Amino acid sequence: xxxxxxxxxxxxxxxxxxxxxxxxxxxxxxxxxxxxxxxxxxxxxxxxxxxxxxxxxxxxxxxxxxxxxxxxxxxxxxxxxxxxxxxxxxxxxxxxxxxxxxxxxxxxxxxxxxxxxxxxxxxxxxxxxxxxxxxxxxxxxxxxxxxxxxxxxxxxxxxxxxxxxxxxxxxxxxxxxxxxxxxxxxxxxxxxxxxxxxxxxxxxxxxxxxxxxxxxxxxxxxxxxxxxxxxxxxxxxxxxxxxxxxxxxxxxxxxxxxxxxxxxxxxxxxxxxxxxxxxxxxxxxxxxxxxxxxxxxxxxxxxxxxxxxxxxxxxxxxxxxxxxxxxxxxxxxxxxxxxxxxxxxxxxxxxxxxxxxxxxxxxxxxxxxxxxxxxxxxxxxxxxxxxxxxxxxxxxxxxxxxxxxxxxxxxxxxxxxxxxxxxxxxxxxxxxxxxxxxxxxxxxxxxxxxxxxxxxxxxxxxxxxxxxxxxxxxxxxxxxxxxxxxxxxxxxxxxxxxxxxxxxxxxxxxxxxxxxxxxxxxxx
Ligand SMILES: Cc1cc2nc3c(=O)[nH]c(=O)nc-3n(C[C@H](O)[C@H](O)[C@H](O)COP(=O)(O)OP(=O)(O)OC[C@H]3O[C@@H](n4cnc5c(N)ncnc54)[C@H](O)[C@@H]3O)c2cc1C
Numbered sequence: 001x002x003x004x005x006x007x008x009x010x011x012x013x014x015x016x017x018x019x020x021x022x023x024x025x026x027x028x029x030x031x032x033x034x035x036x037x038x039x040x041x042x043x044x045x046x047x048x049x050x051x052x053x054x055x056x057x058x059x060x061x062x063x064x065x066x067x068x069x070x071x072x073x074x075x076x077x078x079x080x081x082x083x084x085x086x087x088x089x090x091x092x093x094x095x096x097x098x099x100x101x102x103x104x105x106x107x108x109x110x111x112x113x114x115x116x117x118x119x120x121x122x123x124x125x126x127x128x129x130x131x132x133x134x135x136x137x138x139x140x141x142x143x144x145x146x147x148x149x150x151x152x153x154x155x156x157x158x159x160x161x162x163x164x165x166x167x168x169x170x171x172x173x174x175x176x177x178x179x180x181x182x183x184x185x186x187x188x189x190x191x192x193x194x195x196x197x198x199x200x201x202x203x204x205x206x207x208x209x210x211x212x213x214x215x216x217x218x219x220x221x222x223x224x225x226x227x228x229x230x231x232x233x234x235x236x237x238x239x240x241x242x243x244x245x246x247x248x249x250x251x252x253x254x255x256x257x258x259x260x261x262x263x264x265x266x267x268x269x270x271x272x273x274x275x276x277x278x279x280x281x282x283x284x285x286x287x288x289x290x291x292x293x294x295x296x297x298x299x300x301x302x303x304x305x306x307x308x309x310x311x312x313x314x315x316x317x318x319x320x321x322x323x324x325x326x327x328x329x330x331x332x333x334x335x336x337x338x339x340x341x342x343x344x345x346x347x348x349x350x351x352x353x354x355x356x357x358x359x360x361x362x363x364x365x366x367x368x369x370x371x372x373x374x375x376x377x378x379x380x381x382x383x384x385x386x387x388x389x390x391x392x393x394x395x396x397x398x399x400x401x402x403x404x405x406x407x408x409x410x411x412x413x414x415x416x417x418x419x420x421x422x423x424x425x426x427x428x429x430x431x432x433x434x435x436x437x438x439x440x441x442x443x444x445x446x447x448x449x450x451x452x453x454x455x456x457x458x459x460x461x462x463x464x465x466x467x468x469x470x471x472x473x474x475x476x477x478x479x480x481x482x483x484x485x486x487x488x489x490x491x492x493x494x495x496x497x498x499x500x501x502x503x504x505x506x507x508x509x510x511x512x513x514x515x516x517x518x519x520x521x522x523x524x
Contacts, residue, residue, distance in 0.1 A: 001177050003459050007207070009182045010043065010216070017043045019385055020203055020218040022189045022232055025055035026165075026371050027354075028224030029172045029183070030378035031385075036181035037401055038382065038394040043216060044181060045205050047188030048299065049465045051169040053226050055371065056469050057334025059251065059277055059289055062087050062095050062161030062372050066266070067275045069120055076353055078123050080372045084161050085127025087372070091168060091403035093410035093420030097129050098162040098279070099263040101140060101155040103147055103318060110134050110154065113268065117158040130159035143263045146320050157263070162279065165371060166469040167418045170458050174404035185459055192221065192236045192363065199362040200236050209461070219389030222381060223365040226337040227297030236361040243357060244367060245340040246296065250303040251288030252311050253330040253476060254323050259285040270314050278315060283445075284329065284476050287315050294335070300516060301333040308519065329477040330517045339368040356384050364388055375399070415445040419453075426453050440484035446471045451488050455495040463488050463510040478517035485510045 019035045021028045024046025035042040046052075064081035088095040102113045117132035133156070140155035141147065173183055184207075191204035193215065202217035223232045230242045259265065264279040279286045290307040308331065316322030339355040354369030354377045366381045379396040386393060405420030407413075413423035429449040430437035436448035454460035454470035466488050467473040473481035489503045489510075496502075 001174055001457055001459055003184065003186075003461065006177075006182055006184045006459070010184060010214070013041075013043070013182065013216075015041075016202075017041050017216060017218040018389060018391055019043070019220050019222060019382075020045065020216060021222045021224055022203065023047075023053075023224035023226060023228075024050040024169075024173070024183065024185060025053045025224065025226050026051075026169060026172075026374040027055075027226060027366055027369065027377060027381075028222070029169060029176055030374035031222055031224055031366065031381050032176040032181045032183060033172060033179060033401065034375075034378040034382045034396060034398050035385065036176055036179035037397050038386075039180075040382070040386075040391055040394075042176070042181040043218070044176065044183040045187040045189055045203065046183070046185045047208070049185050049461070049469060050173050050183075050459070051166045051469045052299070053228075054334040054337065055169050055226075056166035056475075057251075057332050058165045058371050059249075059279070060163055060165050060281055060286065061098075061277070061279075062163050064120060064124065064160070064372075065370070066117070066120055066158075066268070069116065069123075070268075073353070074123070077120070079376055080370060081120075081124040082127055083373045083376050084129070085124065086375060086399055087163070088129075088161055090399075090401060091163075091171070091406065093405050093407045094168045094171065094403070094418060095161050095163045097159050099130075099143070099157050100160055100266040100277075101135065101144055101157050101263050102266050102268055103140060103144070103155050104153045105151045107153070110156065113156040117156055120158060128159075129161065132156060132158035143261055144259070144265060145261060146257075146259060147265065148318055148320050161372075162264075162281070163371075164282070164418050164472065166472065168403065170470060171404040171420075173459070174457075175401065178404060179401075186461060189232065189235075192232075192361070193217065194236070194361065219391060220385045221363055222385060223363055224381075226367065227335040229337060229365055229367045233359055233363060233365060236363050237359060240359060243340060243355075243365065244297070245338045246294050247336045247338055248292050248294050248301050248333055249289035249336065250307045250311065250331060250333045251286055252308065252315075252323070252328050253281075253332075254285040254287065254327050255329065256280065256283050256285055258315075258319060258321065258323055258327070265318055267314065267318060270310075272310070276311070276314050278318070282472060282476055287311055287323075291336075297335050297337075301335050302516060303331050303333050325519055328519050329479070330475055331478075331519055332475055332517055337367045354380070356381055358384070358388060362388065416450075422453070422457075426450060429453065440473070440487050441480045443477050443480035444471075444473050444484070446473055446484065448487065448491055451491040452495060455492055460492070461496075463492060463506040464513045466492065467510065468513065474514055474517045478514045481517070482511065482514040485514070
């Protein structure tokens with residue numbers, strides 16, 4: 001899977017595509033897997049890198065959403081619980097079970113959360129991850145040694161899934177390619193073309209590396225641009241009313257010592273009525289998230305001061321040692337592509353169900369939903385696309401498709417476990433060139449071989465691609481990622497046959513990226 005190969009496939013394809021997907025996040029790549037595996041001729045164009053948008057900035061939970069149960073959205077919870085089970089089955093190298101403990105400080109919390117979480121487990125049916133249980137104070141303290149002990153009565157434990165969002169996405173891109181899709185990153189769709197009747201019949205796109213413009217025609221164009229859905233719709237019909245109500249959420253990442261065990265904390269009701277999680281993730285502690293309505297989606301969203309303060313304050317209420325700004329190793333912000341409701345100004349109340357909407361121009365839009373439900377969303381979308389594009393009817397097969405890297409005992413590869421069946425090839429790179437076994441920085445486990453692998457087989461084009469989405473360095477520790485950047489740039493330049501000017505430009509661009517993940521840049 002290399003970008004030049006993908007570009008040659010694109011150039012050689014002069015016929016009309018069955019489906020062109022715009023947007024390479026979870027939604028778009030999910031649609032590409034579904035469409036290609038049904039045998040439809042599929043092209044996906046991503047304007048930046050795969051997963052550059054929301055899909056690398058989630059809480060990294062494969063979950064049914066306990067909160068939606070409280071809101072009474074049982075159908076969404078059941079759909080998500082089923083998808084959670086399918087995803088663990090098809091990508092065991094990237095999805096794992098995680099125990100979540102709801103700490104109890106009031107007498108009524110044991111019966112209330114105990115019952116609610118029992119229902120949650122019953123709804124998961126054969127896809128259950130483990131029974132929920134009321135815990136004593138001692139057991140809660142044993143599993144969560146850093147929880148605030150004062151007034152603690154105990155906890156309720158339940159099980160959900162955890163994953164690495166960007167790594168799953170990169171493996172999904174490989175899966176789609178293996179099923180016959182053509183997928184290109186750094187190809188931005190700049191215009192939509194129409195036939196004589198005014199129906200969208202293709203795209204104009206720009207290769208962001210070479211600046212070259214090209215056209216591609218298709219029976220159906222799927223808009224999977226997440227928070228940017230309305231911007232793409234307006235390329236076809238400038239006056240369409242907005243469909244998306246963007247809302248951002250931030251996460252703070254701390255040292256592992258803030259949550260040293262194997263269990264996560266779930267706070268079911270923060271002072272603003274939301275849920276918050278503190279999760280052990282990749283040897284660190286991840287805390288989030290917020291839900292802040294924003295006027296407009298931007299490619300580089302930034303955290304607001306009040307969001308940072310809110311997370312620090314809430315974490316401080318539950319952790320014996322309250323984290324401070326100085327403890328924040330990384331901060332990241334994602335934008336939810338929530339679908340608008342007529343009378344709601346509160347984005348946390350907006351539905352997390354997905355929406356499929358066909359514009360008068362024939363552009364097929366898919367938005368909303370969750371990472372967890374991407375497969376089901378894709379199935380629904382391709383069913384609609386097949387009717388719209390008069391494609392031959394073919395059944396969806398994605399419940400049975402293993403995601404690239406599938407491996408049921410990937411833990412044996414240590415920190416390379418997330419590569420699954422690709423891990424031995426990366427180990428082989430290290431054996432052949434021992435310098436590639438050296439860590440890129442002391443604070444993180446990543447090694448040079450992962451950089452080489454990312455360039456050769458995962459379409460990484462920039463230092464940011466490697467340190468944000470092929471590895472998760474900047475999400476874990478922005479300062480350490482910056483230290484690693486020099487080695488990454490040198491290795492990439494060697495692989496891509498680029499000169500010192502390219503290296504310098506990459507380092508300077510990455511400095512700006514890393515600054516956005518540290519607490520220096522914040523908004524109002
Ligand atoms: C803070 C937060 C936490 C979350 N946590 C969870 C969680 O724990 N579990 C869960 O299941 N879900 C979670 N979600 C939801 C989940 O992350 C999103 O539903 C999902 O990632 C949306 O994916 P997407 O593909 O629709 O959008 P994106 O990932 O944003 O993808 C859209 C892509 O379109 C591209 N694009 C835009 N315009 C163009 C163009 N003109 N040409 C080509 N490409 C273009 C963008 O570059 C982008 O890559 C969370 C969301 C947020 C914000």
